[in-house]
Amino acid sequence: MSALCENRALVVPGDVLYEGRIRTGENTYRNQGKVSATRVGLVDYGRGMVSVIALEAGFSPLVGDLVVGNVTDIELGQWLVNIDAPSEAVLNIPDAIDAPFRSDIVMPEILDVGDTVVAKIVDMDRRRTPIISILGKGLGKVEEGFIKRLTPSKIPRLIGKKGSMVNMILKETGCNIVIGQNGRILIQGKTREQEMMVVRVIDKIEREAHISGLTNRVQEYLRKLKEENN
Amino acid sequence: MSKRKKKTKEKRFDGREPNEIRPIKIESGVLPNADGSAYIEMGKNKVVVGVFGPREMHPKRLSKPNMATLRCRYHMAPFSVDPRRSPAPSRRDNEISMVMRYALEPAVFLERYPRSAIDVYAEVLEADGGTRTASINAATVALVDAGIPMRDLVSSCAAGKIDDMLVLDLGDYEDKEGQADVPVAYMPKLGKVTLLQMDGVLSPDEFEKCVSLAIDGCNRIYEIQREALKKKYGLTEEEVKE
Numbered sequence: 001m002s003a004l005c006e007n008r009a010l011v012v013p014g015d016v017l018y019e020g021r022i023r024t025g026e027n028t029y030r031n032q033g034k035v036s037a038t039r040v041g042l043v044d045y046g047r048g049m050v051s052v053i054a055l056e057a058g059f060s061p062l063v064g065d066l067v068v069g070n071v072t073d074i075e076l077g078q079w080l081v082n083i084d085a086p087s088e089a090v091l092n093i094p095d096a097i098d099a100p101f102r103s104d105i106v107m108p109e110i111l112d113v114g115d116t117v118v119a120k121i122v123d124m125d126r127r128r129t130p131i132i133s134i135l136g137k138g139l140g141k142v143e144e145g146f147i148k149r150l151t152p153s154k155i156p157r158l159i160g161k162k163g164s165m166v167n168m169i170l171k172e173t174g175c176n177i178v179i180g181q182n183g184r185i186l187i188q189g190k191t192r193e194q195e196m197m198v199v200r201v202i203d204k205i206e207r208e209a210h211i212s213g214l215t216n217r218v219q220e221y222l223r224k225l226k227e228e229n230n
Numbered sequence: 231m232s233k234r235k236k237k238t239k240e241k242r243f244d245g246r247e248p249n250e251i252r253p254i255k256i257e258s259g260v261l262p263n264a265d266g267s268a269y270i271e272m273g274k275n276k277v278v279v280g281v282f283g284p285r286e287m288h289p290k291r292l293s294k295p296n297m298a299t300l301r302c303r304y305h306m307a308p309f310s311v312d313p314r315r316s317p318a319p320s321r322r323d324n325e326i327s328m329v330m331r332y333a334l335e336p337a338v339f340l341e342r343y344p345r346s347a348i349d350v351y352a353e354v355l356e357a358d359g360g361t362r363t364a365s366i367n368a369a370t371v372a373l374v375d376a377g378i379p380m381r382d383l384v385s386s387c388a389a390g391k392i393d394d395m396l397v398l399d400l401g402d403y404e405d406k407e408g409q410a411d412v413p414v415a416y417m418p419k420l421g422k423v424t425l426l427q428m429d430g431v432l433s434p435d436e437f438e439k440c441v442s443l444a445i446d447g448c449n450r451i452y453e454i455q456r457e458a459l460k461k462k463y464g465l466t467e468e469e470v471k472e
Contacts, residue, residue, distance in 0.1 A: 012459045013337075013374055014382030014419035027379065029339075036419070038339065038379035040459055055463060056377035058265065058284060086284040086298070086346035127345065153377065210463055 003045050010210075011037045011052060018050045025051025041153075042210060055210055057153035059182040061085045061130040065121045068147065068180035069132070071111050077101045079111055081119065084152070084182045087129050091119065095133035116142040118178055118186065138178070145176075145188035146195070148202050152183035154209040158202065165215050172222045173197045197225050242392075244401060251387065251399040251447050256368065256458035258375045266376025268458070270368035273401060274358035279368040280351045281376040287347035298343035302330040304365055306354040326362045333366050333386065333415040333425035339379040348378060359402035360388050366415050366425070371455055375462075383455050384424055386415040387447030389440040391432060396439055398447045412437070414444035418452040 004016055011017065017028065018035040027039040028051055037043065041054040061067070061083065069083035071091075079091040093101045097110060111117065118139050119132040134140045150158060158179060159166050170177060175189035175198050185202065189195040201218055208214060242248065252273030261267035264280035287293035304326040308317045330352065338348070350372070352365040363386035370384045390400045392408035405411055410430030416423050423445075432440060 010460055010463055012383065012456055013380035014417070016419065029379075029381070031381070031420070036381070038381070039377060040374050040463075054377065056266070056375055058377045082286075084285075086286070086343045088286050151377070 003050070005043045007045050008042050010040075011043050012040050013038050015043075017043050017052070018045075023049040025049045027052035027054050027057070054153045056151060058086075059084050059152040061089070061121050061124070061182070063121055063123060065181040066118070066179070067121060067132065067182045068116065068118055068142075068178060068184035068186050069182070071113050071115045071117065074107050074111075074113060079107070081117060081132060083119075083130065083132070083180075084184070085130060087127070089119070089121070089130040089132045090125075091117070091132050091134065095122065095131070095135060098135055111141060116147070116186075118142060118180070142186060145186050148185045148187055148199055150183050150185060150202055150206055151209075152181065154205060155179060155181055155183060157209045157214060158185070158205055160215055165218065168215065168219060169198060169201055169222070172219075172226070173201075193229050197222065197229075200225060242395075242397060243403060246397075248395055248397045249443060249446070251450055252401070254367075254451060254454050256371055256454055258371050258458050258462050264372075264376075266372045266374070266378070268368040268371035268375060270364050270371075272360065272364040272367070273399075274356060275354070275361055275364040276356040277352055277354050277361060277364045277368050279353070279365065279372040281349065281369070281372040281378070282351075283348035283376070284343040284346040284378070285349075287345060290345075293345045293347065296344055297340040298338075298345075299347045300331055300335050300338060300340060300350065301347055302327045302334065302350045302352070302369070304330055304352045304354070304362070306357060306361070310354045310357045326365070329362060329425060329427070330366055330369060334369060334373065334384055336422065336424045337370070337380050337382055337384050337417055338373065339381065342379060348373075348376075357402070359400055359405040360413070362386070363388050363399075363413055363415070367451055367455060371458055374459055382417040382419045382422075383452060384415050384417055385448040385452040385455060386413065386425065387444050387451055388413040389444035389447065391430065391436060391440070396436060396443060398443050410436075410440070412440040412444055414441060414448060416445050416448040418449050 015037045016034050037052045039054040041052040044051050067083045069081040072082045073080040081089045083089045119134045121130045122133045123131040173194050175194050178186040255271040257269045260269045261280050266281040269278045308314050354361050366386035390408050390411040392404045410432045412428050415425035
């Protein structure tokens with residue numbers, strides 16, 4: 001009937017976190033009255049619940065997520081888009097051009113295999129396949145910029161509390177950044193130096209996401225990078 | 231004099247004690263393009279493992295509607311043994327691929343990713359006996375590094391018999407010249423055996439001893455795996471502030 005680890009301790013799968021009755025949160029499972037971790041991460045005891053903040057986790061799509069993906073195939077009336085989820089996402093014609101399906105639409109002219117899109121998950125079908133849409137502000141086919149990847153479980157750290165981290169990076173570097181919840185980040189800057197600053201900041205977040213005081217450290221790091229550039 | 235002679239007889243040909251494992255080094259996250267990866271050096275064995283997934287399964291007709299499919303590929307590089315071996319997958323490669331899958335499947339929450347596939351590729355760069363155990367040890371670390379939910383880590387170690395002596399973690403010479411070889415994969419926190427093979431001849435009593443010896447080795451390897459996983463996040467607050 002007690003916590004077996006320190007709060008915020010680093011645990012690996014199989015580590016017993018709690019013995020007794022308690023609500024189980026993310027990345028934990030119950031086995032014979034014991035609560036164990038399923039992923040490597042930081043254990044969190046709080047509000048009558050035990051959970052693990054994952055340091056390594058794949059992308060599990062949820063309705064409403066903004067994602068960056070690439071078109072892998074064209075089928076009748078739909079595109080298949082790879083968004084690094086367990087299954088490929090489906091983009092139907094009405095979600096791409098705001099018009100019903102007609103057989104005379106030439107689909108590769110709208111989106112071709114290999115194109116990159118910024119999209120939103122609007123629904124999950126009954127096989128849990130994500131249905132995405134590119135209609136909306138900031139969504140659609142990507143014409144310029146490049147993609148940098150970050151472990152999907154570290155995306156919340158890149159965004160920060162109410163967007164504090166990403167707003168600071170935007171302000172300091174002057175780049176336009178689109179953060180896909182699936183771990184793909186679209187960077188569009190005016191100069192190569194600006195873009196490399198963002199890449200190096202993301203690398204830093206990848207390494208140090210689990211240590212507190214990240215926003216301040218990143219701010220200092222950006223200042224240092226700027227001095228190097230000047 | 232007689233005492234000294236007895237002592238040299240008890241030592242193994244590479245100077246280890248009977249219940250001593252080879253030095254192990256594990257590193258996680260070595261392949262940037264894989265979702266998860268690990269590199270292990272277990273004595274002279276060198277294995278690199280990459281994990282991809284969960285991802286869309288191709289061919290789709292082989293996917294299972296209720297769970298993910300774990301696909302393992304064990305492969306020995308042509309230069310991993312002397313003399314050079316053919317790079318084509320052999321009967322032995324296929325068997326060890328299957329054995330790896332059986333050893334890892336009970337530890338992975340496959341039912342959470344229906345219709346998808348998790349791919350584990352193990353490439354043996356240098357072989358010195360016990361590559362299947364080394365591959366399983368590295369594959370576990372790589373699976374955790376890929377963020378795939380696991381019930382427990384899987385540790386693997388072999389025990390066997392050579393010159394009528396029960397020994398732990400057999401090397402290449404002991405594997406080939408010995409009387410028996412018992413590779414075991416074990417989930418230490420759950421206390422469950424996921425792989426148990428035997429090659430050679432052992433009495434029931436010796437077999438029991440071999441299994442408990444191998445499990446003892448697994449427990450030691452488990453600690454090294456834990457260290458390897460934690461090392462990636464080894465940066466403490468003080469180190470960052472410097």
